[in-house]
Amino acid sequence: MISDNLQKVMQEIQNSCALVSRQAAEVELIAVTKSVTTREMLELYHLGVTNFAENRADVLLEKQKELASYPGIIWHFIGNLQRRKVKDIINEIDYFHALDSYKLAKEIQKRAMKKIRCFVEVNVSGEESKHGFQPNEVLAFIQSIQDFDKIEVVGLMMMAPYDSTTEEQIALFTQLAELKETVEKAAYKKAPCHQLSMGMSNDFSQAIQAGATQIRIGTSLFKE
Numbered sequence: 394m395i396s397d398n399l400q401k402v403m404q405e406i407q408n409s410c411a412l413v414s415r416q417a418a419e420v421e422l423i424a425v426t427k428s429v430t431t432r433e434m435l436e437l438y439h440l441g442v443t444n445f446a447e448n449r450a451d452v453l454l455e456k457q458k459e460l461a462s463y464p465g466i467i468w469h470f471i472g473n474l475q476r477r478k479v480k481d482i483i484n485e486i487d488y489f490h491a492l493d494s495y496k497l498a499k500e501i502q503k504r505a506m507k508k509i510r511c512f513v514e515v516n517v518s519g520e521e522s523k524h525g526f527q528p529n530e531v532l533a534f535i536q537s538i539q540d541f542d543k544i545e546v547v548g549l550m551m552m553a554p555y556d557s558t559t560e561e562q563i564a565l566f567t568q569l570a571e572l573k574e575t576v577e578k579a580a581y582k583k584a585p586c587h588q589l590s591m592g593m594s595n596d597f598s599q600a601i602q603a604g605a606t607q608i609r610i611g612t613s614l615f616k617e
């Protein structure tokens with residue numbers, strides 16, 4: 394049941410925060426709804442969850458249409474975004490979690506009609522299959538988009554390798570947290586970079602312990 398699942402996730406957020414003396418209110422739950430329909434989304438909505446994330450542009454737009462009469466929904470795009478899809482989606486979302494190239498930033502700058510809140514995706518583990526900048530490229534990238542008035546870098550985003558151990562997860566998440574501090578200290582006008590989008594169903598406790606402010610949870614909320 395979704396309500397039981399949600400309760401368990403909220404409890405684990407609480408417990409993980411308590412381990413490192415953080416407040417649960419510092420961690421925002423984003424429901425990753427790519428595997429469910431608007432029926433399940435509405436069930437969560439009525440339980441108070443208003444942050445929804447999708448990884449396909451056409452699906453997000455379709456669901457947005459179906460849920461148009463429900464106020465207060467915050468839409469996150471978390472997937473790899475092809476440049477030719479930018480114009481379809483970028484003005485319809487509240488947060489974009491996967492800014493992973495200069496070319497994509499350029500396309501967003503060209504198509505956006507408002508300032509877009511973006512997370513820069515970082516490939517902390519260095520896996521070849523993963524998108525994102527290498528950690529040592531991030532500052533130069535942010536520097537390179539300082540003239541892009543349509544992009545606000547609100548934070549950094551990562552995914553840990555699925556098969557890593559708890560210790561490895563904490564080490565990788567901590568690396569991103571340190572990189573975030575470096576960017577914060579650089580104090581770029583267009584990159585306040587106070588947020589960390591990291592942690593999924595199998596590793597969000599470790600992500601919270603390392604400082605996550607946004608966790609992206611699908612399976613744990615919707616499993617039978």
Ligand SMILES: *Cc1c(COP(=O)(O)O)cnc(C)c1O
Nearest residue numbers: 425471593594609610611612613
């Ligand atoms: C699917 C997905 C998630 C959620 O993963 P679960 O393991 O189902 O919680 C989080 N982030 C991204 C980028 C995803 O694609």
